[in-house]
Amino acid sequence: MNVSEAKEWVNDIKDSRRDFEMAHCLEDELYLKILREIADGTCEDPQQVAKEAIKTQDINFPRYCA
Known part of the structure; x- marks a missing residue:
């Protein structure tokens, strides 16, 4: 992984925050x-x-652990 890929992952997570799971x-x-x-x-x-x-x-976003 490189920094650009990590940034993409972070952006994907940000875009997915409405579906917090x-x-x-x-x-x-x-x-x-x-x-x-x-x-x-x-x-x-x-x-x-x-x-x-x-x-x-x-x-x-909510982070739940069981």
Whole structure:
């Protein structure tokens, strides 16, 4: 993953916030994808990608966990 891809994911999550379950799933998938790529050594710029991804926390939608 690169910074541009992370920005696209964040925008997709923002666009999905009305369907908060979808937005929450996308957010979880984004974080997991980034962690896997960091672990595999395939994330282009882990620090910048993480900075981009964490912006999802500023998107207002309900996050429920069971």
